[in-house]
Amino acid sequence: MSRPDPSAPAPQSPDAELPPYETLIDALLAAPHGKPFVTMWRDEDDSETVDFGRFRELVFAQAAFLRSVGVQPQDRVILIMDQGIPLMATFAAAFHLGAAPAILAYPNLKMDPAKYRFGLAGVSANLKARLAVLDEKFPEALLGHVGLEGGAAFVRALNAPPHVSAPPPSHARADQLAFIQHSAGTTGLQKGVGLTHRAVLSHLRRLAPALALSPSDRIYSWLPLYHDMGLIACFMLPLVFHLELVMQSPNDWVMQPSSMLELIDNRRCSLAWVPNFAFQFLARRVRPRDRSFDLSSLRALINCSEPVRASSIDEFRSTYQDCGLASTAVQSCYAMAETVFAATQSDLTRPPTRAWINSEIIRKQHRAEPVSSADPAAVCFVSSGRPIPGVEIRIDTPAGSQGIGEILIRSESMFSGYFNRPDLTALALQDGWYRSGDLGFELDGELYVTGRKKDMIIVAGENIYPQDVEEIVSGHPAIHDGRVVAFGRFDPEAGTEEIVVVAEVNSEEQLAETLRFELEIRNSIMGQLGIAVRRIYLKAPKWVVKSTAGKPARSSTRDKLLLEHDELRPAGGTRNGK
Amino acid sequence: MTDQQRQMADYIMNQLIRRPGILVEETTPLVSSGLIDSLLLVDILQKLEDVTGTRIPAGKVRAADLDTIQLMFATAARVGRPRAR
Incomplete structure (x- = not known):
């Protein structure tokens, strides 16, 4: 990791076979017509596969639709669609037209309408988006709250757009933004990472040799497409290298984790990326009677986007050691959208x-x-x-x-x-x-x-800013405004962090009602951020440690809470992997 | 609540929520209230399969379908299939 000699020639990529595509659309156009591209799997009687030829047709049809609703080159287009082939085709259609699509997370169950309106308005204002595309499942209750800034419109996505005989002309250019990825956080903290076609292609060209990629590789994924791991590794990589992808939605996987291993087995998948928690989740939540998989096709299951823990990897390996898992199958990487x-x-x-x-x-x-x-x-x-x-x-x-x-x-x-x-x-x-x-x-x-170094909390691969949680808790009438600290604590049971909240009530007497307040706070956090907080501690006034500036000191408050609550301290010390 | 529903409620209170004082009734919102996070949905689904003696395809179930005890049993009746012997 020492700094390379700046005068040294750039390392030669061993992958000389990838044609010098200028844009992602060039790569899509060069794909073999009949080769399967995406299989979207929901369950054993609900699965759809499109080959590259059909995917191209869908992209052109979606591009014609986007053009018909006014999308122009260099516009930004927000996509709020469920995980699936229509979302992927609409995404590619937008960059085919020279516009930059940005996928936003789907609204969660019981999303607070006012908060949703606020968040979406903030993102659309920042993007100066021309259009937001919503699919037919987008909750009716939120439709009236799709407020976009600057007069941007929203349209319903076409799941089955009419075939177009001549593809609309592509306006994609190598140095134009291909798309924008968003990080965690609400409006104030949302960061859009814009990437050009050239940057994405250049990166994938250099990543491919490190993965020893071959045309026979088949990728499995449940990762959301608004996350870099899902978007780049499990959509752009197979698109550019013309690989098959077997995909399911994160919700379907989390409710039936065995389905991932069944699909890898049945479809002979060779590559997959998952966050650290998934290794433990797969080891603990797949019932022993369901563990009859053949995982010998898996060349690399790559631990990514959370700190890599030896204990999580070891638990996964020992659970599936009799399933043909290669000794080199579990791997790691360090990745980010930037x-x-x-x-x-x-x-x-x-x-x-x-x-x-x-x-x-x-x-x-x-x-x-x-x-x-x-x-x-x-x-x-x-x-x-x-x-x-x-x-x-x-x-x-x-x-x-x-x-x-x-x-x-x-x-x-x-x-x-x-x-x-x-x-x-x-x-x-x-x-x-x-x-x-x-x-x-x-x-x-x-x-x-x-x-x-940052205070970011990573729960099951999702980045969460503690400030977002603290702001919501502060809004509860029983909580002393501003006397709230949220932080992440590694939960060895789950293999990921859990969110811990500690807050002061306004008066000692209110401590008698902590259960009610806790439930109300959980409800608010779920409604506004879509996340469940496992641990909430309500304390008497003046409990939270303040900095010299009078603000809650997150680190000192965390230490104080850990001292007072045995259940928050890891059993048997803090060692990783022992 | 039926016996089966009571079994589910007890399991959720004692094994998943584990917070004394929180009572789960037939219509208590669990997911939408933040009491249950998404990583626990697999436990609910597996328990529901065991209690009802069915196999429930996850692809036909959304988190909203498991939000209350009442909805869980309605979901099992709607999409549950006989368990293979």
């Missing part, structure tokens, strides 16, 4: 490297000093691999070599800034380096991610 996707990738020919580090030196000196795994102070970290060609990684640390610090990234195909947000761009991009906000260290050229 670098298009994976900045690093583990070596697929061996299991990801593990490093045993002295936990006391981490705490006291912020350095990663390797020790024996038998050392009582040893803590295990799993490598996220080496930078892919064209990506440089630097650890910003005063502690010298092996120091733990913020991970900075520079790449040939990095984003150039957050859409219409120069303020946020200036914070994130400094001297050509992207400040990831994640902490890590480098050892023998491999990257190890240890935590986050």
Whole structure:
């Protein structure tokens, strides 16, 4: 991870066979007509497959429809559609026309209409969107609340658009925005990452050799398409390299996790990406009687988008060791939308490297000093691999070599800034380096991610800003305004973080009603953010620790809560993977 | 509540919510109120299959279909299939 010599020639991509496409549409046009592209699987009697030829027809038909409702080159188009082939075709249709589509998460159950209106208005204002496309399942109750800024219209998506005999002309250009991805957060914190066709193609060209991609690869995915892992690894990658994709919706998978392994088995899938929690979820939530899979086709199941935990990987491996899982099948990478996707990738020919580090030196000196795994102070970290060609990684640390610090990234195909947000761009991009906000260290050229500098909470791969949760809790009439702290706590049972909220009530007497207030607060958070908070602690006035500026100090309040509540402390210490 | 519904309610209160004082009735909203998060839906679905002796295809079920005990049993009756022996 040392800085490459700037005078050295750029690494040569071993993948010389991919034609020099200028745009993603060029790649789609070059795809073999009859080769299956997407299978959308819902259950055993509800599944749809389209080949590349049919997908192209759908893209052209959707493009004709978008053009008929006024979409022009360089417009932004918001897509709020359920996971599936119509969403994918509409997305590609928008960039075919030279517009930049942005997929937003589907409104959750019981979304608060006022909050939804506010959030959508904020995003559309930031994007200066021409149009929002909603599918037929979009909740009727929210229809009247689709408020777009600047006179932008919304239309209902066409699930089966009429065939067009001549495709509308493509206005996609290499250096135009191909699409915009949104990060977590509500209006104030939403960040749109705009990526050009050139950036996406360049990144995928360099990623492919690290994945040893071959035309026979078949990708499985349940990942949402508004997330970089779902969009880039499981839609753009197969589109550009003409691979098959077997997909289901995140909701269907989470209710029946065994379906993922059944599909990998039945369709002989070779590649998949999932966040860390999924490894434990698959190990614990698939009933033993359902575990008769043949997973021998799986070349790489890549742990991505949450800190990689040795314990989660080991649990998955031991649960499915009799299912033909290759010893090298579980892999890791470090990815984010700002670098298009994976900045690093583990070596697929061996299991990801593990490093045993002295936990006391981490705490006291912020350095990663390797020790024996038998050392009582040893803590295990799993490598996220080496930078892919064209990506440089630097650890910003005063502690010298092996120091733990913020991970900075520079790449040939990095984003150039957050859409219409120069303020946020200036914070994130400094001297050509992207400040990831994640902490890590480098050892023998491999990257190890240890935590986050930012306060972001990652629940099952979803990024959540604590400020969004705190604002909602503060709005409850019994809560002392501003005396709220939300933070993430790793839940070893779930293999991911859970959200913990601690808040002060206005008066001691109100503590008698904590159960009622808790239920009301849960209800509000679900209605506004669509997330369930497992732990809410209501405390007497003046309990929350304040900073010298008089604001709640998140870290000190968290420490105080952990001291008071045994159930929040990990059993048997804090070691990872032991 | 029927015996089966009571079994479901007890399971949800004691195994999933695990918060003393919270009572689950036939029409208590569980998902939409934030009491149950999406990662627990698989537990509800599996328990519902066991209690009703059916197989319920997840692809035919939305989170809203499992929001209350009443809705869960209506869903099982609508899409549940005989379990293969």
